[in-house]
Amino acid sequence: MSSVVILGSTGSIGTQALDVVRRHERFTVRGLSAGGGNLDLLAHQAAQFNVLTVAIADSARTDELARALKDAGSSAEIVSGPDASTELASLVPDGTVLNGITGSIGLKPTLAALKSGATLALANKESMVAGGSLVKDAMVRPGQIVPVDSEHSAIAQALLGGRHEKGLTSPVLTGHSEVKRLILTASGGPFRGKTRDQLKDVTAEAALKHPTWAMGPVVTINSSTLMNKGLELIEASLLFDIAPGDIVPVVHPQSVIHSMVEFIDGSTLAQASPPDMRLPIALGLTWPERLDGIATPCAWDSPVQWTFEPVDHETFPALRMAQGALAAGPLHPAVLNAANEVAVDAFLKGQIEYLSITDLVSRVLDEFDSPSTITIDTVADTEEWARRRAGEIAA
Structure with a gap:
């Protein structure tokens, strides 16, 4: 049996992964993580797959998750807080961690999974975009990353x-x-x-x-x-x-x-x-x-x-923006991704128009003065600046 941890289990990738697991009796699901927006589904998943540990990013909902797990018939241990998925990513050093989290918040779990020795089934493209060489440098053996x-x-x-x-x-x-x-x-x-x-x-x-x-x-x-x-x-x-x-x-x-x-x-x-x-x-x-x-x-x-x-x-400038960001410096892709996340959120909330999504991202990229080195700290600082600046423009 192969041990598996699924990060983002209530999302599109996570639910389809569990469908694969359900149909093939060769996997043991050791852990599941989610943001906390669908606790009933998370609890149902934990019960159905006899999961030992569940993690949610929203620690304010820990008690609510505990009740949902009890109602579903699961005795899984709960890990909560912004680093919950990162903690869970180290759970199966001899198994596979599927990172199906959306957004660059998946970077730390990606690094944790690789450093633990686990195979990383990588569906979280943003962690590679934001983390760049940090991700491949975290590999402890060849073939450790499998793209999803x-x-x-x-x-x-x-x-x-x-x-x-x-x-x-x-x-x-x-x-x-x-x-x-x-x-x-x-x-x-x-x-x-x-x-x-x-x-x-x-x-x-x-x-x-x-x-x-x-x-x-x-x-x-x-x-x-x-x-x-x-x-x-x-x-x-x-x-x-x-x-x-x-x-x-x-x-x-x-x-x-x-x-x-x-x-x-x-x-x-x-x-x-x-x-x-x-x-x-x-x-x-x-x-x-x-x-x-x-x-x-x-x-x-x-x-x-x-x-x-x-x-x-001309209509869809995002691809050339991405090529330019990759050529500009090691942290420009992180700026691209972070500013885009803010712009998309602003569009979905009706704060900006559709065409303003890429216009906003382009403006933030143009204003960024990239440091010459990439570390986990410079990535975090860069993303914080990009999100703040994008938010200011969107307001």
Whole structure:
């Protein structure tokens, strides 16, 4: 049995991960963490999977969680407070920690999981974006990080088509002498084909209607602005040690090709599957082994058409902002992410217009004077400044 800790268990990634665990009797769920917004679901999960420890970030709701656990029939121990997920991330040094937390608050749990020796199934792209080299430096063994974002999982799978003597059983690699470019696919979100003028009066309701994926509100808004793809570009560059100029974003509205690797001989390998996050989640829990029957495969005997389009950078400037942030300095990606989180929150609350999301982020980036070194303290200070400045602009 494999020991697993799931951080962000009540969110989209967490609930789908538990669905994978439920269908395959090879996992023991040792711990679950959540922000505290859905205590009944967390308590139900703890009872169903006989979890030993649950963690919530909102310590004010500890007593309420205790009652919910009792009602659900769970005797799990409770850890609470802002560092609860970080504490839980060290629980299974010989197991797997799935980090499905949304936002850069996932950085400390990511570092804790790696330092403990656990395999990190990384769905929290923001911790890689904000933490940069800190994350890879925290690894205590090769192959410790397994990407769970569908795009990065696809790249890791496609890289297996390279030379095995280069260590390609590891999902996160460096020194790809055979790799020319990574092709990062994007659905295009709900506003694909729209011009900037057509997006002036976009409502939160419209922006939250993603045509392909069912995700949380922050990720869904990020997908609509293509900021999500910008964060994924930064993550791909850092995870796979590929220059940002060698990562090509392309719009693929069917969301069946999850990303591709182009090799120096002109060959391109793609990973294809219907849009179902349970597939990369399952691989994150068992890499490099595959579990049976995780997702419905493509129907190859039926007519199908896949299309690819260039990104409209004028309407969706987030990708170029991400490339610029990555080139500007080690802490600029943290500024990009933190300012964007504030901007998205302000948009969802009706404080700013849709187009102001990326405009605000760009302004904060332009004002940032980056220190030359990245540490956990400089990341925290940088994010604090970016959030404060973004809040001032949004007010």
